[in-house]
Amino acid sequence: MSAERAATAVAGTNIALVKYWGKRDAALNLPAAGSLSLTLDALGTRTSVRFSAALAADRLTLNGAPADARATTRVTTFLDRVRARAKIATRADVVTENTVPTASGLASSASGFAALALAATSAAGLPATPAELSELARLGSGSAARSIFGGFVEMARGARADGRDAVATPLDSDWRDVRLVVAVTSDAQKSLGSTEAMERTARTSPYYEAWIASVAADLADARAAVAARDLARLGEVAERSALRMHASALAAAPGILYWNPATVAAIHAVRALRAEGVPAHFTIDAGPHVKVLTTAASARTVADALLRTSGVLRTVVASPGEGAHLVEAA
């Protein structure tokens, strides 16, 4: 390899409609069950990786500022896997920007590790199929495996101990008439990271096994709903999956509660909209924000209703987005 090689990639974040909550292998980030998600457009990450013989250590710049040691170590651990596969030892300069609208309350690890997987393999000259990129992104963050692909995506649990089959596959990237309205309900950092929360749920929640056992049926239902482009059916699964995931976490010891009063108010607002005939179904991740699946035609109505809900700070309307791809460096 020449002294310097660089690549830039962008990836959209994704929101799970059938949730991933639990690992069968923590070191390899292997999920205990499959999941199904929608990749979003405007909400994502742009990452440049430049391998250079002149660098003594990896460097990470996050949204214009040097990243802290924890984030840098996580990126170095990830790059070490890429270097091992590419048989190189060169350190890298990584510059990453989140294109998530200011404080949208959306997690960026999914788009972040998807963009990093693509930019790093490309800069290292390592050929990688989409499935291999998905596997690599998963090692950074479980949900990142899904952001390699656009639109609706299914993540497989896989059966192998090495995780080669725990990868995502695209289901439908042409179903464009869907929107996800994000209701931001807090500007505080999330209290408990997903890895620790999943681990505690698995270790202490009497509902964990029941939760995991319920996922296969939800996946089958969601897959069929995507195939039929049936938003109401997909939305029903999404609500059920989110509530079951949170129920398993609530029952951990100590109990994991991500919701605030505005989260609950938004849930009621969504159900009230539905009672009036507006297509709207919620999902909630490891934080207090509420994400509402709806149609393009109803997105404004849903966003307005959420903005009128007590405690909702702002809303972001997102459309289906593309999978991770390379772009020219800025």
Ligand code: PMV
């Ligand atoms: O990718 P992680 O390890 O941050 O886990 C994501 C967990 C949830 O967002 C709550 C659910 C999901 O499937 O994305």
